[in-house]
Amino acid sequence: MIDVVFNHATVRNRADMLQFLDLCAERGLGTVSIWGNEIEKVGEARALEALRAHGMRVSGYNRIGPFTPEGLGKARAELERAARFGADHVFLFTGGLAKGERDLPRARDRAEAAIAGLLPMTLDLGLKLAIEPLHPMLVGDRTVIASLGHANDICERLGEGVGVVIDVHHLWWDEHLEAEIARAGKAGRILGFHVNDWLIPTRHLLTDRGMMGDGIIDLAGIEGMVRRAGFAGPIEVEIFSEDWWQRDPAEVMDIALDRCKAIFGRDRAA
């Protein structure tokens, strides 16, 4: 059996966190990726109790950011909550340019300084920060880090406590992908591997990701790169899609598990 983790975002529109945990448990899944705002909806005590009752571990915790003054003000509380939930890593999202700003290199320097500022507390709490480079179409609006190369550069400069998460939707197009995955793996900094697919056409920059197999990404090929780079962790399903959000969460998860088996399973067609 392949090791699959669901990110709650995949079914968040029709399953709250407690329902999501039940759905994972029903499918024999022992690890989840969760969101702070979803914890707030059901209450932290109930969320923690449900996790304990299911004996579940937390892989990724979403999230710190954007790096506005307000967003950074909340970062400490988010890290502390992530620690209470025993998360392996905490996603950070830099956000884009400030209002009226056009100086992308300066925004990048500022984001890197903010990450550096978060590291001591992250290490004290026994956590890791995960930089997830987003697709270049999200630069300026959602992020200033849009390639694995850039994320690797930042990790090298900042040292311990920060790693990368590789999401195929954001990175599949990069001609340096294999080399940068190898570089990240050599440094032991691959914290996660997120799957979904790139649809043709893609109708929306944020919310039109595909189910694995419905698009044009060479998912098995990229998984091979990640495995050759030494990543032994789970495959995390994270699909932001207005289409899939409308469907029954149990059905979405079952389809996703079937696709994962077909694409990543040991017994997949050669």
Place this chain on the structure above:
Amino acid sequence: MIDVVFNHATVRNRADMLQFLDLCAERGLGTVSIWGNEIEKVGEARALEALRAHGMRVSGYNRIGPFTPEGLGKARAELERAARFGADHVFLFTGGLAKGERDLPRARDRAEAAIAGLLPMTLDLGLKLAIEPLHPMLVGDRTVIASLGHANDICERLGEGVGVVIDVHHLWWDEHLEAEIARAGKAGRILGFHVNDWLIPTRHLLTDRGMMGDGIIDLAGIEGMVRRAGFAGPIEVEIFSEDWWQRDPAEVMDIALDRCKAIFGRDRAA
């Protein structure tokens, strides 16, 4: 006065090629970028006659591609027509993956081989091929070349007769942009500089580009990179936008010229 060229695509929905040439002439513009399919709509003889009557030169000719068997079959005729119009350079667009294909590296190798195959005829005709790296959100569908670094690599391998066009919309996000522009300039291979803007939000992957100044790209900063890299050619306005296509072509061009003066003019605010 700054040297501005309009790409016909900017006003193509409401101005045919003859009207477009008149609009350029009325604004004292002596160079244009044109499209083969627009020539066909008005007839080649009339298009050539209008160009001669206005004493206009052709900068870019659109286009060769996609590199399907059918698209490549038309390439020879497109190059010959570009030569009859005295174009400085001919844009090539590789197209994306073949139907059902997921092997992006193989598609990239195939595209490069196709470009190599077009070069002898291009040189014989006294033309240059222009690789315009497109935004990564267009990979798989419209192109397989999505960074200036990749385009520079291809140019280095193929040698004489092929260069790059830098479109801010496609490349502004790249953390290596300045270095790759410098690399292209050092090799004398910058054939064009296209301006428009990146809107927040961007509502469509293809047809929601902004008017210069309406978005978040540091246009003056990127022009500075291009000039420092030695490019002395014109600033080409190319805006694919359902919004601007609906407006009066003369008004669109006047607004664009005003914006170019404000952003790129010698007397712009420091």
